[in-house]
Amino acid sequence: QNEIKDVLKPSSINSHQNKEWAKAMEKRYICKCVPYCCTSTSTHLQNRAQLAYGWFALPKLMKELDSDIPLTHWKAVVSLTEFLLNPLNAQRAINEKDLVRKLKIAFMRMRLKLHKEEHQEVEMYLRIYNILSRNLDGAENIAKRKCLRDEFYKIIKNQEINKDGLASEILRNLTGKPKALEIFLEDPDNFLAMAEIFHQDPCRPHYPLHLWHHLCHLLEVAPEQGIELGFFELLHSRILNRLSNFWDMATKAFALLLRCAEGQRRFDAVDGVKLLYDVFVQPDENRRLLLPLQKVENWEYTVLALVNGLHSKRALWRSREFTQLPCYVGRLMQSTEDNPRLQLYCLKAFRELGVMPCIKRYIIANWLEDICKLFCLDAEAECARDSLVDWLRRDIADSS
Incomplete structure (x- = not known):
């Protein structure tokens, strides 16, 4: 200036x-801040009930749950979905307040159209049941009520949006508990409802993942009952036709069916060894001919199906005709770095294939050294490796 x-x-x-x-x-x-008078009010607490502190919160919620005022009832239901995440609160609600029974009454009134659904009450009821099903007492109380089981299966069968996934997860949580699984198996209608869901559309590409786990829980204990309801033909067709993600849960369920005599007989009848061998040779095929979801990303259940399917003499004699089969199993055993179960199943597959003398000589000549140097990912795989090596070396000592 x-x-x-x-x-x-x-x-x-x-x-x-x-x-x-x-x-x-x-x-x-x-970058100037918006004036305080222009900010919108948070809507998070609009659907929540006003909770009391400590042990007084649950009695207040249970009282509002029985309210005839729809908005009060809705706020109590939404608050319960968050309040019960604490296992102590869930245990107290199940044993002291009989929450499973009270919630069943409200849930069935909505499902039977006795009460009008003004918000999303049914979905919130399922969320609460999902939380309670993780508790041992809650799972047993839910499993004992047949009307609830039937409604869960109906929701899945009708593919109700945002509800079928929750119902599937509830069923998986229930059958994951031994006592609840026993209750499910006592009633044949549960298995029949599962068969109706899967036979409704055999070409359906996807099912909820939790529903697959629920099916595997049932087939693991009662494979004969699953075969009677036609699950063997259904799962065999999904693998044969290479439906989406056929190598995942569908192959696991198929492997569980082979643990009984009838499953083994049908496995031999459909030439199951060749079926699995055609899956093993997929890496050598032209990948351009495969759809994205047909490419095998996890070989664990395919090897498990092979292990469970080699218990009959006919399957063992059939395996002799596929000379490359031990090579595919050995490559999978060496390539896995983060899947100890795949490693374990490959070692068990070597043990089953080695029952045939010609395959055993091939394993000793080409894979024994690699098996001895194998780095095992867990203790169970290490025990299986040591047992297999001892069995193979014993044959060398006997022949010499």
Whole structure:
């Protein structure tokens, strides 16, 4: 200002200074906070009940759950889905407040159209049952109520949006408990309902993952009952026709069916060894001919099916004709780095294939050294490896 005071007037200097200052502050105004009066109120607590502190919260929620006012009942249901996440609160609600029975009454009234669903009450009921099914007492109480089991299966069969996944997870949690699984197996209608769901559309590409686990829980204990209901033909067709993700849970369920005599007989009748061998040779095929979901990403259940299917003499004699089968199993055993169960199943497959003398000689000549150097991922695989090596070396000592 001292240099140009003789050229410009003080007012002109101040005007230029204000313009430059305004330009510099424009960028800062962009980041300026919104005035407090313009902020919107949070809607998170609008659907929640006002909770009391400590042990008084649950009695208040149970009282509001019985309310005839729809909004009060809705707020209590939404609050319960968060309140019961604490296992202590869930245990107390099951044993002291008989929550399973009270919730069943409200749930059945909605399902039977006796009460109008104004919000999303049924979905919230399922969320609460999902939380309670993780508890041992809660799972047993839910499993004992046949009306609830039937409704869960109906929801899955009708593919109700946002509900079939929750119902599937509830069933998986229930059959994951031994006592609840026993209750399920005592009633043949449960297995029949599962068969109706899967036979409704045999070409359906996807089912909820939790529903597959629920089916595997049942087939693991009662494979004969599953075969009588047609699950063997259904799962065999899914693997044969290479439906989406056939190598995952469908192959696991198929492997569980082979643990009984009837499953083994049908496995031999459909030439199951060749069926699995065609899956093993997939890496050598032209991948451009495969759809994205047909590419095998996890070989664990395919090897498990092979292990369970080699218990008959006919299957063992058939395996002699596929000379590359031990090579595919050995490559999978060496390639896995993070799946100890796949490693274990490969070692068991070597043991089953080695029952045939020609295959055993091939394993001793080509894979014994690799098996001895194998780094096992867990203790169970290490025990299986040591047992297999001892069995193979014993044959060398006997022959020499």
